[in-house]
Amino acid sequence: MNRLAAQQHVPSLNFLGLVISDLDMLAAAQIIVDRDPLLPFVYVLTPNAQHMVKLAQGQSGLRRAYAKAWLTLSDGQVVRRLSRLLLGQALPHASGSDLTAELLRHRIRPDDAVTVIGGGPVLEAALIERFGLQRLAIHDPPYGFINDPVAVEACLDFLAAHPARYVFFAVGSPQSEILARAAADRGNLRGVGLCIGGSLLFAVGLVKRAPRFFQKAGLEGIYRLAQRPRTHFRRVFIESLPIVWIVLRARFGGPGILPPGESEHHG
Numbered sequence: 733m734n735r736l737a738a739q740q741h742v743p744s745l746n747f748l749g750l751v752i753s754d755l756d757m758l759a760a761a762q763i764i765v766d767r768d769p770l771l772p773f774v775y776v777l778t779p780n781a782q783h784m785v786k787l788a789q790g791q792s793g794l795r796r797a798y799a800k801a802w803l804t805l806s807d808g809q810v811v812r813r814l815s816r817l818l819l820g821q822a823l824p825h826a827s828g829s830d831l832t833a834e835l836l837r838h839r840i841r842p843d844d845a846v847t848v849i850g851g852g853p854v855l856e857a858a859l860i861e862r863f864g865l866q867r868l869a870i871h872d873p874p875y876g877f878i879n880d881p882v883a884v885e886a887c888l889d890f891l892a893a894h895p896a897r898y899v900f901f902a903v904g905s906p907q908s909e910i911l912a913r914a915a916a917d918r919g920n921l922r923g924v925g926l927c928i929g930g931s932l933l934f935a936v937g938l939v940k941r942a943p944r945f946f947q948k949a950g951l952e953g954i955y956r957l958a959q960r961p962r963t964h965f966r967r968v969f970i971e972s973l974p975i976v977w978i979v980l981r982a983r984f985g986g987p988g989i990l991p992p993g994e995s996e997h998h999g
Contacts, residue, residue, distance in 0.1 A: 742803065747815065747823060748978070748988025750779070750787065753803045757826040760805050761834045764924050769897040774802030775912035775925035778828035781808045781975040783905060788978050788989045797909035800916055802924070805831070810972075814979045832931035834902070840898060842866050845923075847894045848903030849858070849873065849887055849911065851932060860935035869894035878907040887911055888918055899925040902932050 742763060756761065759858035764776065777798060779787070786794050798804065799939040808810060812823045839845035840846065842864040848855070852872045859865050877883035888911075891899065896917040899915075901908035915921055933939040982988045 733988060745821075745823075747806075747821065747991035748982050750784065750798070750988070751804060752806050753826075754824055755803070755805060755826055756824045757805075757830045757834060760803060760826045760831055761839055763803070764835070764898075764926075765839045767924055771922065772919070773899075773916055773921035773923055775800075775899075775927065776803040776805065776831075776902075777801045777909060777912075777927050778805045778807040778826065778831065778929075781811050781972040783909075784808075784811065784989050785971060785974045785978065786906065788987075789948035790972075791906060791915075793910040794906040797906065797913040798911060798990075800913055804849050808975075811979075814976065815899050818979050820982045828926070828928040829931040829934050832926070832928045835898065835926075835958065836863050836935050840865075844898060845869075845894070846898045846900070847871075847891060847896035847923075848900045848902055849890070849908075850900075850904075855902075855932060855936065855938065858938055859932070862936045867896075869896065872916060873903065877903070878910055884911065884914060888915060891915055891921055892918075893957075895922055899923050900932060901925055901927045905929065913951065914956060923987070 744751050745754050746752075752927055753760070760776070767774075777783075779798075783794070787798060798965040805828070805960065807825075807827045809825065809827075812825055815823050817822045839915075840863070843866050845867040846859075846869070848859075848868070848870045850872060856868060856870045859868055869890070871887060871894075873883050873887055874880075877887070901912055904963050905927070910930070912925045912927055915925060930939060978989065
């Protein structure tokens with residue numbers, strides 16, 4: 733288990749080689765808020781089926797990010813159902829969208845320092861209007877920035893120049909996770925980073941989230957596919973669907989998501 737997580741008594745479980753923090757959404761929000769803001773920077777990941785497929789395929793940048801995560805929360809309803817049905821293992825549920833909404837609505841105070849990597853003026857204005865954030869800083873890196881060392885360094889410099897208790901990485905996966913790992917490696921940053929995809933857009937209402945029925949049924953991806961079939965077809969049927977084969981393969985003795993030795997977190 734991650735050493736910093738252990739200091740805060742965070743239980744964990746092993747899901748096919750991937751260490752998952754045994755926390756539901758409310759418990760995760762509480763432990764994030766309770767963490768001393770003067771401690772070194774750490775980050776939170778919320779893997780769904782798409783992330784797990786990329787990990788199983790050996791994406792090195794993503795694997796490095798997961799190896800140093802402070803908390804790794806179980807996001808996907810589909811993965812939870814597959815785990816219970818085929819492996820008899822119950823996973824907690826702490827989706828990134830729910831966690832983001834909980835923090836913004838009930839935990840983050842208006843005078844807390846918040847930094848966002850990703851987004852732009854529209855998101856910035858919406859966050860201020862909706863949640864009254866008084867110390868908000870947003871840096872929007874260019875498309876493909878993760879492959880440009882200068883652009884990555886600019887993100888890290890921005891984090892150093894705008895120290896915040898809460899840092900939201902909203903530049904998509906695996907860019908968010910890779911950047912969060914780089915921020916942790918830098919060594920002079922503080923606060924908690926959250927890799928949360930498009931959750932800020934949901935929280936402020938710029939993008940409509942699936943109705944609660946679809947969320948509880950684990951069909952949020954299908955709802956998004958119906959709303960925007962062109963942009964979500966690949967994500968649902970190519971990038972996420974192989975998780976079914978990965979779990980089935982593990983059920984009958986095959987390899988899981990991460991091989992032995994790559995699932996240990998490092999604080």
